[in-house]
Structure formats: structure tokens, C-alpha cells
Amino acid sequence: MAEATVTTRLKKLINTPESEVKDALAGMALAHADLIRVEYDPNVIIRKDAPKKGKVGLVSGGGSGHEPMHGGYVGRGMLDAACPGAVFTSPTPDQMARATKAVDGGAGVLHVVKNYTGDIMNFEMAAELARGEGSQVNAVITNDDVAVQDSLYTAGRRGVGVTVLLEKIVGGAAEAGYDLQKATELAKKVNANGRSMGMALTSCIVPAAGKVTFEIADDEMELGIGIHGEPGRERTKLKPADEIAEILTSTVVKDLPFKRGDEVLAFVNGMGGTPLIELYVVYNAVHQYLTKEGIKVSRSLVGSYITSLEMAGTSVTLLKLDAETTKFWDAPVHTPALRWGV
Amino acid sequence: MAEATVTTRLKKLINTPESEVKDALAGMALAHADLIRVEYDPNVIIRKDAPKKGKVGLVSGGGSGHEPMHGGYVGRGMLDAACPGAVFTSPTPDQMARATKAVDGGAGVLHVVKNYTGDIMNFEMAAELARGEGSQVNAVITNDDVAVQDSLYTAGRRGVGVTVLLEKIVGGAAEAGYDLQKATELAKKVNANGRSMGMALTSCIVPAAGKVTFEIADDEMELGIGIHGEPGRERTKLKPADEIAEILTSTVVKDLPFKRGDEVLAFVNGMGGTPLIELYVVYNAVHQYLTKEGIKVSRSLVGSYITSLEMAGTSVTLLKLDAETTKFWDAPVHTPALRWGV
Amino acid sequence: MAVTTAQLVDWIERYAAVIAEQKQYLTGLDAAIGDGDHGINMDRGFQQVLIKIAPVKDKDAGTLLKTTGMALVGSVGGAGGPLYGTFFIRAGTALDGKAEVADADLVAALEAGLKGVVERGKANLKDKTMVDVLTPALEQARARLKEGASIADALSAATDAAEAGMKATIPLKALKGRASYLGDRSIGHQDPGATSSYYLLRTLREALADPPQGASTSTSYVGREQQPTS
């Protein structure tokens, strides 16, 4: 009985909750056969021409439900492999160990890990396994979410939007021949120079759970959410887009802090269920706010790049740019979700 | 009172329903200053380097709420200008007349019009105005939606997914120097060789209306929808993604008909509120169905490219390819929403 | 008797007020079988009309109606914009330069407007559009004038015919416009454009009533119609 009710709430284009990730992987493999190959059990998305001899391998991973992250970023100039876990659940060490082995071209492998307890622990176990098999492995942890208080005594900040930018920039550097040490340092620099904050208008339904993670009234929003459909730091009354954009942007700006004269990449991200027209409304307010503060937007990205299933909402990520990061942001990239210069 | 209730149902990232389109245009102008420029009153998005002397101008337009269509397709190798109407309302003749004038490089202008009574009438009036001002204007009408019965005595089929493919292909041809006549013929060929069908899990909220266009139960779906949040031809029980994909694809295949041995571009589109992971689940089923039928998928596109605000759902478009259409599909394109080869 | 520009201004202002009042209702009708914007579009358009006609209220009837039509074409969009726009532009063209309009000339001008609507939209009778309201209404008006009735009485009969035409769209299957995409599912719903056209006749009758009816911001219709039918 309870099961039946649950099923009817599943307004999703899936076959079964259990098969969703594999069905989507099969679709990706067919749609992007020129760029990637997919292995199952353990599930890994691998750049078609991996391993590239002498190139540092870039491996990322995380729960599914954040598409196009990470599978959509596998390809030339970005990731060498991605490990998709169950929906909103970090993948398992065997996936990452396999990915690491598959992309190790002899120059070592860098793991890009978002700062979640589960991701960190699973990647740690994977690195132990991969090192046991002779790979040189470094890891960089992204933790850019200013909504979460940072402290030595807590799990610290979540990794969110900066992860996408980091994968692009470090992917460009790896393609250009950076060694493992330099790639690791660049990754740490990107993470150190980026900050994000998100908000949601609605929650989302984890297929296996079959119901919304949280209920929210028609006139409310959640501020300071992550990317797992979870409630945020604070629930407040819904506000106009300009005000929401200002709350997110000003909080991000104050945190680093970004200063007058800084050049930034401004990234307005959709959570999955928000239409593009609204993201441009938000981008307008973000850009204008930054301009007013004397911060120069020299690069931008607007779209749904790191999502929480069908959650409606947005996040704002700012990355302070310098010559090195700008160069590798602009470098050619050819993946299912990001492509330019090629 | 009624107004207040309405406002609280508006779970959208907007400032006011009235300002949404202009705010989004301002955001686009800021985010893509390298590609486009935006004019207001009348609202037009124009390719930055238009008019291109001696190049046929390609102008499209339609209601807003379908982003990235059409503004996201303005740029090298695709549209020269797009006219955004109010949400789901075709633009007015003054917009199209201005766009036509702005992009006319002396080789004439081709209007891409989706087959809706309003769009057709407004574009007709615009063409009369533009011709009055000395521009040579042709129009091509897209009407690829197999869910609608075609007849001389009705409004005929709606223009949906094929519009995007046509704008890319004809845009490529115009960039390559096709004259107005040849570009018009190519456009007609693309339309004649393409078919689409869509479905929805949810409706959407037109901001100015403030409530969902239709109510739908948790275990139902609408089959044969258009792109205006309107109900479709038929309401049925929700089915697994594979069955939905088969219904859409088989109906499309039978209509043209697409035959064993044909090469096609398979386009799985999201309606705006559907996460990418689900689109890949659908794409998997579409591709497998086509393969089983002996139809070769030689190009594919998966993503939310022609949307209905935050509606959840998908549409399947197939386009029969030949050497000419394949060549111009592959040709370089550089717009806010589609980019490759450059 | 002759109709003045001031009376026509009164008509347009009454109509703009009714559209504003019935915006949600018209939009609800359109949501059922279209895309849910007819009231919004018409209201946006007539708010523009009120602005645009301000400087031409003293001019001739032709200028007034053409200005109205141009404002609609430039602001309504959708199907409604070109159709109502064409209606007013053609009617205005027929009245070019006339400060006072003879009763028969007024009806002839409206007929010219309808002809423009049909040329633009190519709708036949019973396609479930505004044409199903305008056609019988103007036939009535013409017939009554011929029988010697006053313009007020002629428009009274026309409004009754318009109302009947509007209601008669309910059982029809739509063959034109967006509602036609619904096929049989369009049956059982009243056409939004037919409804806004009925208001057009009704407000004209009020503006030309003898003696004239109350203020142009009359809200007497609110009760029944504000509830969408679906």
C-alpha cells in the first residue's frame, strides 16, 4: 500500500529507481560514443582515448543526480574519468580505483573530491587501493560553499560550483602537460579562489525514496542549500530575483573576500528544475551587483551545470581569475556538456 | 486578495511577471556580450557583427519561455537575430521588422516561423513592413509536430523541435554563402524531413497568469503536448520511460515515415524542468528503438533546447539526414547555447 | 443620428476596463484550450491603447480607430494582436477623416474590420473563433438598421447575437488557432477570443445607448464571469 502511493508520486522519466543510473549511463554512451566509453560494475565513464601516455589523469566522481556533473565533463581538456554513484550517494572505492587505473598514463592521477564525509572516505579508500596497484595518486578537495561554517571540528564546507570550474581549468592544464605536482597546486589554487552559495524554491524527489526530501510552502525558499535536495541553513520568505541574487552574491563576495579591481568568472547555475530564462534574470542581477562593487566580470557561465535532480533554484559561484586560470578556462574543451575551441 | 494568492504561487526566480523578459534579455546581453547585442522596445537580440554584407540574414522569433530558443541561437553559423515575445506569446511585427532591417546585408532575409496562428500572422505583417522598407524577405514555416492532425481546413501542425535543427543547418548554409533562394529551399527540406512528438509530466506557470495552465494527477501524463504548457492530445497513465520513449519515437517514425536504412539526427529534448539524467534515460530507449528498426543514428542532441518554462517532460525529434544537411549540422557554430568547431 | 469620436473613445475605454476586469477569466478560458494568455495579452494591449489614444481623442474617428489598431499590433502579439489590430485598423480606414459617423457607416466600418479579420486569420464560421461572434452580431446590426431601428437598438440586437454566438462556440471542435491542436478535447469549452469579441459588442452598445449608460468603469458583469469555466 505504502509502496503504491510512493510510486504514483514518482513523476519521473525513469524505468525503475534501481535502473535509473545504468539506463542514463547507457544513454550517455550511445549519445557520446565519440567522446567517452562506459564500463559497468563498477560504473565508470572514461574518456575514449584514455589513458593518454604521459598526461596526468583527472578523475572525479560523486553521487548521480547532479548531471551533467561529472560524466558530462569527461573528454578532451577536462576529466579523464568520472565515477557515478547511486543518486546523491558517493560512489564506492572500487569505481574510483578502476577509473584511476584506466586513466593512469604513467604521470599519476589527481582525484577531484567534493568535501562530503562519504566522498572523502570512499576516495581515501580508493586511493589506498590504487596506490597498492602502483598508481601515483593525489587528491584535491573542493569546499567552496560559504553557506556552511568552516571549522576544524566539523565536516567543513561542502564542495559545490567551484568543482565544475576546477575540473575545466585543471583539465586544461593537464592537457597542456602539467605534471601531477603542478596540477595539484593549480587545483588547490582554484579551490582557494572560488566561493559559492545556493538557494532552492523546491526540493526534489530521490527516486528510491519516492517523495520530496522536504516540504516547502508556496511563499518560502531555502537559503544556503547544497546539491543533494537537502534543506539549507535557513528558510525565509520568497523574495524577488534581484534580492535573492544580491543575498547570494554579497555573501560570496564578503567571504573570500573579493575586492574592488578583482577579475572574476561569474557562474550562475541552475539546480535542475529552473528554466534558463530565470537564470538569465539572476545573472543580470549578479553581474550588476559585481559591477557596482567594482569587481570585473571577465568570464561567465550561465546554465544548469551542477544540479540536484529536478530541484528549482540557483547557485552563484565566483572565481577570482589570474593569467594562469584564465588561460586554462579558455583552453579548448570537448566533452558532452562543455565544448569550445574545438 | 486574489492577486496576493497568485503572487505566492509564483515560485520563480523573477522580479515581476512584467519585467521577466527584459531582465532576462539584460542578463543575456551581459553574459554574451562577445556574441550578441540586445535592443529594447522593440525587443530584439542581434548577432554582434550583423549585418554581414552579402550574407543571407536568418531571423526567428516566438514567445519567450522556450529558452535557449531563440535568443540562445543567435551567433555565427546560426541566427542573425531573434525576436522574443512576451512569455508564450508570439512577438509583434515591429520587432521582426526591426530585426529584419538590422541583419539585412543586401542578400535578403529568411524568416523562420513556427506554425502557430499568431506567429504566422505577426510574421506576415512584419514581412509586409520589411518589404515596404526595401528588404527581400522569404519565410519558412516549421510544422513538425506529429501529435497534431494536419489538414487544409485546420491550423495544421505546430512547429517544435525541428525548428532548432533547421536554424542550425540553415544558419550553417547561410554562413557558407547560400543565397536566399537556396537557403529557403534547404529550410523547406529540413522541415519536410523532420518530425517531433512531446509529452509532459507537469504543466507550468505562465508568470502573468500566476497558476498552472493545467492540473494533472500524480499518476498521469499528457501525450502530444506543444511547447506552451498547454494540455496535449491525450491524458494517460504515467508509464516507464522506455514505454514513453517508444510511443513518441514509433509515432514519429511512422509519420514521415522513417525507413530501414535511413540516417537520422536523433534529438531528445527536455521541456525545461526535466533533469538531464532523465533525458539520457529517454535517449537510451530512443536510440535502441531506432537501432532495432534499422534506422541509423548518425548525429544526436540531448538537452533542454526548446522548452516550456519549468514544465517537466520530453520531446523526441528525428531528422532524416543527407550529405547537405549533415555538412551544415557539423559546420562551426558559436552561439550562447550551441557551440562547436570554434 | 450620428456617432461621435467621443462616443467611440467611451467605447474603447469601456472595453479596456472590461478586459482588465475579465483578464483572469479570459486567461482561464484560454488555459483550458489554448496557452492561457488571452486575457493577459488583451489587457497589455488595451493598456497601451489607452496611452496611445490620449493625443488623438479630438481627432476624427478614423484616426482614433487606426491608432487603437496600431497600438494593438505593436503590443498584444499572439493571434489576438494581428486579429484585433487588423479589425481596428480596417474599421478606422473606413472612417478616415470622419468626425461624425452615420449609423450605417459605423456598421459598415465594423464589417470592414471583420473582413480584415477573416483575411488575416482565414477562419470560417464554426471554426470556434471570434469570427463566430462578430459575424452574426454584425449581420443583426445591419438587418436592424435596414428595418429602421436606431443604432442603439441595432447594437442591442447585435450584442444578443454576439452572446449567442459566444455560447455556441462551447460545443464546437476548434479548427483554427491553438485550440485546434487539442482536437476533440476542445469541445465543451467556450472560446476565449469569441468571449472578448462579445465584450467588444456589449461595450459598444453601452457607449451608444440612448440614454447613455453609467460610467465607463462599470463593474456590473463581474459576478458571473469571473469564474473560469474549467
Next chain:
Amino acid sequence: MAVTTAQLVDWIERYAAVIAEQKQYLTGLDAAIGDGDHGINMDRGFQQVLIKIAPVKDKDAGTLLKTTGMALVGSVGGAGGPLYGTFFIRAGTALDGKAEVADADLVAALEAGLKGVVERGKANLKDKTMVDVLTPALEQARARLKEGASIADALSAATDAAEAGMKATIPLKALKGRASYLGDRSIGHQDPGATSSYYLLRTLREALADPPQGASTSTSYVGREQQPTS
């Protein structure tokens, strides 16, 4: 008295059954302060465990528990996978080669498992995690055995302590794991991992009860716990 591999198999099967039964409840707890997957993850993992332990049920206790842990690491993901996986792998390592396990060795093995959890997750007491259940529970078990109690009685006391530890997570503010992102909003909710760890003790008590308790598919807990607290 000594514990047999068969009894440990019974434990794991009982635990898998309880997890399956409480899947929605655990997921509901996690939805309130985490990401709503704890029950789903644990159930996916223990369904795998049931498959993977089938061929090793006759082997030594160490092999059984290590196989369990490896199956969890390879199928649960999230925080639960490495934590419960490490717990079973470490406990199994401590029992390597033993077909019969002395009572004190069993408790020592579980303590080794807990040590692994703390090394992996670096949680302190009162961080609102499964550590808040396992720590007092194993302290009780160790103390009772020292006092000369049977393993059944020791685990009874341990289960009571586990339950108390689980409930004591409610007023805590989470400092580790996903719930910590909520800050003060995590207060007032029972920790999902603490809850699944309480089941771990309770099913072990049942499996080693003297005389043994009913079938491993017992559904006696359904009533109270199936309702999520928020």
C-alpha cells in the same frame, strides 16, 4: 560459552531484514537532516551482503565478517559504506580463522570495528553520529562481561545503552557528516546512522539470545519506528 559462525550469520540476516523493514524510516530520518538516502543505501548494501556471504557461511567468523564488510564498501557508498564496511572488515580481521569465537573476543572484535569507524570518520562523542551509539554500547558489553555476565546479558545491556545513545542524539547539534551543514537546524532530530547502529546491536542480542529468539525475519519492531519523526 562461544559464538559460532552460524550465529553471526543469523545476526547478519536479522540485521538485513530489519534494515529492509526500516528502509523508509531510516530514509525519512536522513531526509530531515541529511540527504534522504541512509535506509536506501544500507538496504542496497545488505541485499548485496546476503548474496556475497552465501558461499562463506561455513567458513570462519573472520571470513564471514570481512566478506560482509567488503560487500558493504562496494555497494553502499556515501558515508555509511566506508563506515559500516570498515566496521565489519576490522571486526573480521580481529577474528581471522576463528570458527568459534569466545565471548570476550567477540566484544574485542566489535571494539576493533568501532576503532576503525573512528579512524575513518574522525568523529568524537556527541558529534551526533553512529559513534554515539556504538561507543556506550560496547563499553557496557565489555563491563558486563568483566562482571561475569553471559554474552546474552552483556549484549542486552549493550542494546539498552545503544538505544539510550540513539535517543541522546536527538538534542545534539551535528558536527560531522552531512547533518552538520544544517547547523542548529539539525537539533531535535534523531541521527539516522545512530539508529541503524542501534539495530545492529539489537539484532546481535537477538541472534545470541539464550534461548534464541524467533525467526530472523521477525517484524516485531514495525509498529513504532516506521513513522519518520519529521
